[in-house]
Amino acid sequence: MTRASRWLKIASITGLVVVAALMALFWFGHVQERTYYGSHTDILHPGERVVTAQSTRGAVQSDPAWDEDSCDPDRPIGVRLD
Numbered sequence: 001m002t003r004a005s006r007w008l009k010i011a012s013i014t015g016l017v018v019v020a021a022l023m024a025l026f027w028f029g030h031v032q033e034r035t036y037y038g039s040h041t042d043i044l045h046p047g048e049r050v051v052t053a054q055s056t057r058g059a060v061q062s063d064p065a066w067d068e069d070s071c072d073p074d075r076p077i078g079v080r081l082d
Contacts, residue, residue: 044077057082 044050044063051057061078 050079052079052081 043065044060046060046062048060049057050060058079058081061080063077064075
């Protein structure tokens, strides 16, 4: 094995390790975004399309939550039904 091919192999392995570490950090950051009530609870933005429990479609008018952890199941969310 020549010196150049050895350095190329070391550089490519180092690059793969760096990419894998960055992907792991990105994935771990998103895992922490879950809330107490599950992964599908979050702030609803005005205009966002939703489906109710009775399969009725609508658009969000208001959501009083102030952050993604404000997932009280009894919070009053304003929805305009289609």
